[in-house]
Amino acid sequence: MTKLQKKVIFCLAGTLSFACAIGIAGALGTQLWVKGTILCKTGALLVNATGEELKKFIGEIQYGLFYGQRNKQCGLGGRPATFSFFPDLLHAIPASMHVSIITFSSALIVFALVGTGFFMFNAFGTPYETLHGPMGLYLWSFISCSCGSLVLILFSSEVKMHNLTEKIANYREGGFTYKTDTEHFEKSFWILLVCTLVHGLNIGLIRLAGFEFPFTKSKELDTSSGAIDLMY
Structure with a gap:
């Protein structure tokens, strides 16, 4: 593969990595992660509601990693309200898991930007160390x-496993119990x-550029030494 083709592939991979960083940063602050009833x-x-009457008791909810909104229906009209995870819901949800999700999401943005820099450096610069070359591209894409x-x-x-939607819906509801209908x-x-x-695709693009996967070595057979071994 020619140098020009490698530059094109690295530029494409770097652009995809940068687009991912922007997309994740935008998605992180929205409440469009889960939506349900x-x-x-x-x-x-x-009231033993069935059929069409049951619709009067079905509300809506949607939330992200930081905040959300819900509209509860208990037969007497909707009760819209907004909520935030910090600090309101910390005692009602698996807080350590939720904080880990936010932490890894933020780290993913950083890793994607670092990967973008490495791809562009390999496209237009001269890698001078192992981590600045193909090994670094594989490393940050894999991370x-x-x-x-x-x-x-x-x-x-x-x-799904910790029933986050139900825990949010039942937060500070003493007299009523809510159940997830759909999500x-x-x-x-x-x-x-x-x-x-896309980051997995970038690993494939690095391999397409002609660089072997890390820790893979081609084994060359020494026929002459093999013949000598056979003699003894």
Whole structure:
């Protein structure tokens, strides 16, 4: 592969990495991570609501990593309200997991920007150390991909396994019990997934540029020494 082709590939990978950093930074501050509906279980049981009547007890909720909004329905009209995770919900949610998600998301932005710098340096500069060359490109791309995967796993676990939506809906609700009716991940979550896949794609682009994966060495057979061994 010619030097020009390598520059084009590195520029493409660097541009993708920078776009990921911008996308994740934008997604981090929005509330478009999870959206769903919540059922006022207590109210529905009191009037034995079924069919069309049950819709009067189904409200909406959406939230991100820092704040969100909900509209509770208990048969007497909606009760819209906004909420924030810090400091309001720290005692109601798995706080350590939630803080870890935010920390790794912020670190992913930094890693993506560092990876962008390394790609551009290899495209237009002259790498002079191992970490400035292909090894550094593989390293930061792998770290970014791993960090993004970790955020996806942690956030999915917090929402699905720890019933985050129900905990938010039932926060400071003494007389009513709410149950998750439907929930699905929103745009910001899928942006993070795409960015994680892009960092994995960058690893493939580095290999396409002609650089071997780290810690792989071609084994050359020495036929002459093999023949001497056979003689003895």
